[in-house]
Amino acid sequence: MEELFRIENLSKSFGNKKVLQNINLKIFRGEIFAFMGPSGVGKTTMLRLLNLLETPTSGKLIFNGNDDAILQKNYVMRRMSMLFQRPATFNTSVFNNVAYGLVIRRVDKKTIEKKVIDALALVGLAGYEKQKALTLSGGEAQRMAFARAIVFKPDVLLLDEPTANLDPANVAKIEDIIRKIRSELGTTIIMASHNIYQVRRIADRVGILLNGELIEVNTKEQIFTHPNDARSYAFINGEFIY
């Protein structure tokens, strides 16, 4: 498997608070990797570090073989995109929202039109082009955010609790979209979730984060059937007290 991300001794502190400590991990091209753990253990910070929205306190981030991604911020950031728990919506049409990543990459108008239509079809929002984005429901807005994030075909898609605020029907739709993005576009997906059922449904490999430490990384099957760490077992079985 081709290595896409290599994280070496990565730590992040905010003031005196250590949020992540000595994270070491490899993420491979085309996989769905999930950071799992209870709220407040540093999952979102982990994704923000990978997206270079935050600078690590120490450690190294190697992306696509380029030594030290932080020094090549623009190159790296243009090859990934991130979705937040509550997607931000530009106050304009759905079309303009989805087209944004292509417009700033100076893609020609005709190509933009085709790619936006394809992306909206992939997320089940065909025909929504002219609608004002602020009038979309929560589930539709999240799907539009997916279309906006994948329209320029990033190598990596980072998802921070992508279904945390959605009803079960929309959760199922979003999970379908995540699978489609991986199978049709080959995008590497890295997600953060506290929802063990969702991780079990869609992830290939899982890393369990507890108190800023990555305590175990393994395949989904292994983590959910024979976890190596007693704390992983406790978390998966709802017995973890924090």
Place this chain on the structure above:
Amino acid sequence: MGSVDFLVQGIIKAFELIFSLNPYIMSITGVSIRVSGTATILATLTAIPLAFAISFMQFRGKQALITLINTGLGLPSVFVGLFVFLMIVPIGPFGFLDMVYTQKAMILAQFILITPIITGISLAAIKAVPQSIIETVYTLGGNEKDVVIATLKEARFGIITAVLAGLGRGLAEVGAILIVGGNIARTGSVGGIGEGLSETRTLTTAITSETSKGDLSTSIALGIILISLVLSVNILANYFQRRD
């Protein structure tokens, strides 16, 4: 003549003056729009970059600048008039510019009054753009320039409201332009009323002089035009506020 008749006749004559496009009234309206319009354009060109610099850049004196802008929001116009007058009076530090009692001086005074208003309201509009919008721009591959453009687009209705608020303040302002402009009209008489065409006479300053002369129908006509202009600006501002 009863008090109601006197008012009704004044209003009827005022409308006659407006609909006959009386040259005296029209020249005053023209000066008002030209002075306040130019001051608003210049203030906008200064205020919006200033609001963005304050929002996105770190520099020495930033807090002092914000305090200055906040003070400017409530600046008495007569004080600004006096200050500009002292600067441009022939024995003042900028006396060589020969600006006293000119439209340029009036534009300068209104620029000083309007700039803090447009800056202050624009700053509030920019601050209201959620941090998540800025982070989304970065996560989609944007750089600092893209963030500024996206913020400008998101804050557009608030910024338009700021510009219109500045224009409204300029049109309604009287103290500063009376001091630096001198409320001058040419000698002679046009259209059978008032004096000659306006040099530095605006709707507000003309109302004060016509009322003191007792020409109430001319004052009412000027008042109707002034209130229509200010009301139109406010209706527009309200429209953009609701769209925000």
